[in-house]
Amino acid sequence: MVSIFTRSTLAVLLAAPAVLFAVESPPLTLAGAVQLAVSQSRLVDAGNLQASSSREMAVAASQLPDPVLKLGINNLPINGEDRFSLTRDFMTMRSVGVMQEFTREDKRRARTLRFEREAETAEANRSLNSISIRRSTALAWLDRYYQERMVELLVRQRNEAKLQIEAADAAYRIGRGTQSDVFAARSAVAQIEDRIAMSERQVNTAKSQLARWVGVAAEQSLSGLPTVDFVPLQEAHLETQLQHHPQIAMMAKQEEMALADVTLAQANKKADWSAEVMFSQRGPAYSNMISINVSVPLQWDQKNRQDRELAAKQATALQLRAEREDAVLAHVAEVRAMLQEWHGNRARLKWYDQSIIPLTMERTQAATVAYRGASTANGTLNAVLDARRAEIEARMERLRLEMETARQWAQLNYLTDLTSAGAQP
Numbered sequence: 001m002v003s004i005f006t007r008s009t010l011a012v013l014l015a016a017p018a019v020l021f022a023v024e025s026p027p028l029t030l031a032g033a034v035q036l037a038v039s040q041s042r043l044v045d046a047g048n049l050q051a052s053s054s055r056e057m058a059v060a061a062s063q064l065p066d067p068v069l070k071l072g073i074n075n076l077p078i079n080g081e082d083r084f085s086l087t088r089d090f091m092t093m094r095s096v097g098v099m100q101e102f103t104r105e106d107k108r109r110a111r112t113l114r115f116e117r118e119a120e121t122a123e124a125n126r127s128l129n130s131i132s133i134r135r136s137t138a139l140a141w142l143d144r145y146y147q148e149r150m151v152e153l154l155v156r157q158r159n160e161a162k163l164q165i166e167a168a169d170a171a172y173r174i175g176r177g178t179q180s181d182v183f184a185a186r187s188a189v190a191q192i193e194d195r196i197a198m199s200e201r202q203v204n205t206a207k208s209q210l211a212r213w214v215g216v217a218a219e220q221s222l223s224g225l226p227t228v229d230f231v232p233l234q235e236a237h238l239e240t241q242l243q244h245h246p247q248i249a250m251m252a253k254q255e256e257m258a259l260a261d262v263t264l265a266q267a268n269k270k271a272d273w274s275a276e277v278m279f280s281q282r283g284p285a286y287s288n289m290i291s292i293n294v295s296v297p298l299q300w301d302q303k304n305r306q307d308r309e310l311a312a313k314q315a316t317a318l319q320l321r322a323e324r325e326d327a328v329l330a331h332v333a334e335v336r337a338m339l340q341e342w343h344g345n346r347a348r349l350k351w352y353d354q355s356i357i358p359l360t361m362e363r364t365q366a367a368t369v370a371y372r373g374a375s376t377a378n379g380t381l382n383a384v385l386d387a388r389r390a391e392i393e394a395r396m397e398r399l400r401l402e403m404e405t406a407r408q409w410a411q412l413n414y415l416t417d418l419t420s421a422g423a424q425p
Contacts, residue, residue: 099293169182251320276293
């Protein structure tokens with residue numbers, strides 16, 4: 001029988017690897033989370049496969065069509081003395097031939113170009129997905145980071161509020177306070193506890209959102225916040241910088257693909273031709289024969305077919321150009337507004353640090369001193385609790401503002417490949 005000591009030792013040994021792994025896992029940095037999300041994204045892999053598929057098709061499109069093997073029996077009698085005979089009637093022939101369509105070289109080049117542009121569009125779409133994954137991962141990391149900071153802030157405030165309960169109890173015992181003061185202090189702590197519970201739920205939600213991108217690594221602790229006070233964008237040069245925006249780049253590639261369709265439609269206005277060589281064998285009393293045929297499509301109604309197809313492709317190309325130009329203007333306006341809001345929020349953070357937070361702290365300190373000394377008419381516990389409540393609200397609002405500013409930083413930095421290169425801490 002295995003002893004209790006042996007079973008306990010075995011359980012500890014089995015649990016040791018998991019404990020060691022948890023201890024040895026380094027904190028998850030913002031840059032590490034972003035890199036991990038991109039490296040394990042199946043969406044990026046799908047983009048690579050789509051681009052590879054189009055490039056394979058580009059090679060195939062440059063080749064001539066496969067030759068066609070033709071087998072047949074011509075002029076076979078079906079009645080009379082020679083019915084179903086392959087040799088007795090002089091017109092009966094067993095034929096074998098090969099037909100080849102000769103697609104014009106410029107048309108094959110146009111088809112190849114079309115698939116190459118499609119591959120480039122797939123690569124641009126892959127870049128768009130990659131940037132989107134980086135941005136979403138950064139936002140999820142920041143959400144979890146600040147929700148955890150919110151819990152830490154509330155825990156500190158709760159611990160300070162518990163000291164107020166002790167002070168209220170002591171004042172009540174010596175007759176300097178009332179029982180309602182004690183209940184008020186306990187109520188303040190209970191309200192903070194409720195906020196802590198709500199913030200902890202938000203931390204778990206943020207972990208789940210981060211796990212969407214980094215998997216089990218979302219359970220690791222987070223490292224410190226990287227530098228978020230610089231964005232590599234300038235309002236005066238936004239239109240030039242946003243030419244590298246992945247969505248704009250993808251729209252540009254779609255426009256180039258539409259222009260390749262125009263080139264192909266122009267090539268289709270010139271017909272391809274086919275050549276056929278056929279050997280026909282007759283009965284032993286007759287001569288064998290060879291046939292040579294050439295086929296050329298008659299484009300007798302180009303005005304209503306080829307010309308209209310070309311006009312449609314040209315209209316599509318112009319449509320995509322207009323949409324791309326409008327998208328550039330829309331992105332410039334959106335990013336300019338984000339930059340202005342980011343700068344405005346940073347200014348507000350400075351105001352919180354220089355004025356609002358210090359004032360709330362001084363109010364709390366003054367109310368606490370007055371309550372403990374009972375030297376003024378305002379030295380009541382309610383005044384202390386109100387001051388502390390105002391300080392908590394100010395600190396939480398300041399943290400929420402910092403979180404919003406950091407999210408704006410992430411959206412601006414993970415906007416293009418060039419800006420995201422400078423977003424690493």
